Amino acid sequence: NAQMEMILDGEGPVDEMIDEIFRAFHTFKGTFSQLELINVVEKLHALESKITRLRSERPEMSIEEWRRMLSSMGLQKWLEADLEILKSHLGDKFFSRKAALIVEPSQIADIEQKMIATLTAGENKLLLPHLRRLRYKPFKELLGSYPEYVERLAERLQKLVNPVVIEGDDVLVDPDHYHEFVKSLIHVFRNSVDHGIETDEERFSAGKDEFGQIKCEIKPNKRTIELKISDDGRGLDINSVRAKAIEKGVFDENTIGDVPDEKIKELIFMDSISTRENPSEISGRGVGLSAVRSALDKLGGSVHVESIPGQGITYHFELPVIETIDLPEISIDKIIAPMVNRARELMTDEMEIGVVDSKCIEPEETDRLMIEDITALIGIKGALSGTFAMSFERDLAMTLVRKFAIDELSDEEAEEYVEDTMAEITNIVLGNTLNVFPEINNLVTIGTPKTVRINSSVLRFTGSDIWTATVMTEQGRLSVSLLVSDTM
Numbered sequence: 001n002a003q004m005e006m007i008l009d010g011e012g013p014v015d016e017m018i019d020e021i022f023r024a025f026h027t028f029k030g031t032f033s034q035l036e037l038i039n040v041v042e043k044l045h046a047l048e049s050k051i052t053r054l055r056s057e058r059p060e061m062s063i064e065e066w067r068r069m070l071s072s073m074g075l076q077k078w079l080e081a082d083l084e085i086l087k088s089h090l091g092d093k094f095f096s097r098k099a100a101l102i103v104e105p106s107q108i109a110d111i112e113q114k115m116i117a118t119l120t121a122g123e124n125k126l127l128l129p130h131l132r133r134l135r136y137k138p139f140k141e142l143l144g145s146y147p148e149y150v151e152r153l154a155e156r157l158q159k160l161v162n163p164v165v166i167e168g169d170d171v172l173v174d175p176d177h178y179h180e181f182v183k184s185l186i187h188v189f190r191n192s193v194d195h196g197i198e199t200d201e202e203r204f205s206a207g208k209d210e211f212g213q214i215k216c217e218i219k220p221n222k223r224t225i226e227l228k229i230s231d232d233g234r235g236l237d238i239n240s241v242r243a244k245a246i247e248k249g250v251f252d253e254n255t256i257g258d259v260p261d262e263k264i265k266e267l268i269f270m271d272s273i274s275t276r277e278n279p280s281e282i283s284g285r286g287v288g289l290s291a292v293r294s295a296l297d298k299l300g301g302s303v304h305v306e307s308i309p310g311q312g313i314t315y316h317f318e319l320p321v322i323e324t325i326d327l328p329e330i331s332i333d334k335i336i337a338p339m340v341n342r343a344r345e346l347m348t349d350e351m352e353i354g355v356v357d358s359k360c361i362e363p364e365e366t367d368r369l370m371i372e373d374i375t376a377l378i379g380i381k382g383a384l385s386g387t388f389a390m391s392f393e394r395d396l397a398m399t400l401v402r403k404f405a406i407d408e409l410s411d412e413e414a415e416e417y418v419e420d421t422m423a424e425i426t427n428i429v430l431g432n433t434l435n436v437f438p439e440i441n442n443l444v445t446i447g448t449p450k451t452v453r454i455n456s457s458v459l460r461f462t463g464s465d466i467w468t469a470t471v472m473t474e475q476g477r478l479s480v481s482l483l484v485s486d487t488m
Contacts, residue, residue, distance in 0.1 A: 196233030
């Protein structure tokens with residue numbers, strides 16, 4: 001309407017104004033056709049025909065007459081009619097959404113990896129759940145393929161079944177956690193169509209609607225999701241299940257009479273228990289519902305069955321609400337040994353300095369960090385969080401500086417380079433160690449080495465676990481330490 005009024009308020013010949021309006025309507029018609037807004041397309045087509053006819057029959061029409069005619073058409077209402085159709089299918093919430101940002105799951109995964117590599121474990125546990133919820137889906141969507149499956153199967157079996165009803169609250173879940181269980185539910189829907197829903201003749205004879213109904217209900221609780229799947233078919237034949245249980249040796253004829261119906265209903269989830277005598281390509285081998293039980297057990301859920309003969313069956317599933325962080329971790333006691341080995345190999349293989357002895361101190365034995373004369377520290381964040389430290393006696397450090405140098409160094413020059421050299425050695429040992437663990441190598445961020453000079457001492461750290469190994473070389477002592485704290 002705004003564009004049309006702007007054209008009509010302009011200057012120039014009437015014919016040119018109407019031509020411009022006609023072109024605008026034609027463009028809108030093409031756009032709305034692509035969107036399949038059938039109602040407004042039909043109305044615009046009729047309006048184009050009317051404009052063409054009036055221009056032919058009444059070429060003398062003034063701009064005001066055109067304005068009155070076009071205004072009387074109620075153009076805005078045409079679009080509103082199509083919007084109401086869309087709202088009936090998509091819901092009001094779809095149109096009340098504010099600007100949305102579309103993010104691919106792979107992009108979220110990349111951000112997750114960067115967070116794990118740069119934040120501490122404590123920070124990740126706090127922030128990752130919020131990020132991962134961005135890729136959660138409503139549980140209803142996980143069931144989305146089953147209505148069409150039921151429709152196809154019912155047609156194949158020549159049964160009349162209404163569209164599957166899926167109702168209840170929108171419960172957001174991580175689809176990866178529930179995938180196997182939801183996939184196994186095909187056996188529940190298959191049984192409902194094949195075993196449960198009767199033929200239209202049987203339903204008519206029983207006084208039922210000729211069309212069967214399968215219904216899903218989703219209800220969230222504090223720590224669980226309740227999923228009910230029901231049909232209004234024959235219901236469970238308890239006597240057939242009892243007979244099959246005797247045949248398979250689950251119970252004998254003398255004791256099965258004492259088994260309550262609730263216990264008998266559970267047997268339908270056992271292997272080889274089926275009430276169908278002759279298996280078909282659809283069902284009857286007694287393995288379908290056992291697959292549901294297996295997937296449910298892995299999920300940590302439960303199920304119980306309600307059934308009334310001639311009225312149908314309801315499966316009550318209780319599913320745990322699963323929200324895990326699953327941060328990649330590595331056992332610290334497994335990483336300290338490779339660290340010490342890399343330090344020993346650097347001394348013996350590259351620096352050609354003999355190693356006399358080494359000893360590792362377990363974390364429960366100490367909260368103290370041994371400091372030699374020169375110490376390099378590197379902060380680590382991510383899947384492995386803490387501080388890596390190598391500390392060197394002065395004589396060993398000076399020897400290492402000269403071995404690292406290409407040219408001969410004076411004592412003054414060696415003193416000048418000692419801090420940078422110890423930092424580089426510490427960086428090499430840590431980098432070579434992480435290469436042994438490729439599963440976390442890309443999930444760790446290494447800080448810039450810092451070197452301090454302190455006379456041999458011991459520093460105490462409260463709230464940190466400290467793994468320390470001393471390595472005695474022919475040129476002096478060094479220590480390899482890893483301080484682990486969730487707050488670092």
